[in-house]
Amino acid sequence: MRPRRSKPKTRAALVDIAARLLADEGPEALSARRIASEAGSSTMAVYTNFGGMSGLVREMVYEGFARMENYFSHVTPTEDPVADMALFGRAYRHNALTNPHLYAVMFGGASLGGFSLSAEDRQYGRFTLSTVVECATRCIEAGRFRTGDAELVAHQLWTAIHGLVTLELGDYLIEPCDADRVFEAQLTSLMIGVGDTLEAATGSVASSEARLATEIEPAEPAPPTERPANDHDRTA
Amino acid sequence: MRPRRSKPKTRAALVDIAARLLADEGPEALSARRIASEAGSSTMAVYTNFGGMSGLVREMVYEGFARMENYFSHVTPTEDPVADMALFGRAYRHNALTNPHLYAVMFGGASLGGFSLSAEDRQYGRFTLSTVVECATRCIEAGRFRTGDAELVAHQLWTAIHGLVTLELGDYLIEPCDADRVFEAQLTSLMIGVGDTLEAATGSVASSEARLATEIEPAEPAPPTERPANDHDRTA
DNA sequence: GAAAAAAAATAACGCCGTTATGCCATACTG
């Protein structure tokens, strides 16, 4: 005798409300009581649907990586792989600046009362890097990048841009070295650092700038992911 | 009639206990109640001495930057400024890995219940970069770095290494691209990116590795800063 | 010694995540 199934409205409503609270008011507004109150339900709904706040936060993280992946999917490969790579960097930063609180949660920079992500959660989004690795491979094959390890190159670019974005979101980068300046200089330096020439890198980075507005920024926020609903797997 | 002055023991004791709790158990153990309990006093001590938890956290941040500056001060300039610069990178990472929770608090990566740092606090440690800027100037004067803006170069190196360290502390960097590998590759790439040659950068980065163990790691944790005691300036 | 004033103790307020309990709608079974 299989009993009542939770009406799927509740779960989606909780996710939507949590996402809105996170985006509008930041991580401090993400409380089970607040979310339940706005959903017109009790805090128990959070526990039956997600096993606790951690589960709901994990859902947000998945959503965050889905958005990032959506932006990445709009980087169309061209015959200038280094420009494509620079565009990945711009897309990464654009995603972080568009969803700053979500980005902070994804990479632990958020003030989440106490619940933390599991190791599995942290590694969840690393698959997103696979497109970047492919692009790095094309850069190497084109003779633009020196190193033979595309995955290593992707990690170097990722960690560098992540650091800049993190400090930018934390308001650590101010004039005269504001985030825009450091970012542009860093993009070029990174390409040179892994093997490109000054001239080629400068050109490719410059050409990637226009593509941000045409290819990446118009990307809509991606449909509400509708994940396979892995309820009840509460974290430690 | 000037009244009772707080016996200075209490203030120092609170800072010491908080620092120990942060180092041993992480940011989640940093509660006014817990600290007061371990100090054998009431939570009010936190408010009279620091104006609240934010004030005490700010004190930790100052301590954190003092430790970083202490490590930086052990980077002795040599005739290979690029090796010196690489050593700054190693010192930065060493400091972060030695005081991981403290580093997380300094740059907002910590789960602090809700209290955040003021803009002033965030900019406090940027003076620490001045030694790095000087080193960048020497690199430029030596013809090793291309760009003329030493401050910009310092920011590029800082944000890149910060990103790597942040992801390393969050356990985001796993095999085969573990933190050590990415860090070593990144050090060299960064130097090349800002103008050094592959050969020169490789040599300087390699030579900086031995200096970490001899110059930086032996540096003791720096004396308990004994700051000018700016009590009562509670943050918003 | 007395008085003033700041530090610290006590206890309370309103948050938080979490959970034990119980109701009740639902979806199987017969």
Next chain:
DNA sequence: CAGTATGGCATAACGGCGTTATTTTTTTTC
């Protein structure tokens, strides 16, 4: 169609948090 078990959800409670109003204690100065 009726009965029943089962899982979602509301209620209310527990312990912990930062913070604060109130009171007590201690020190300094006259």
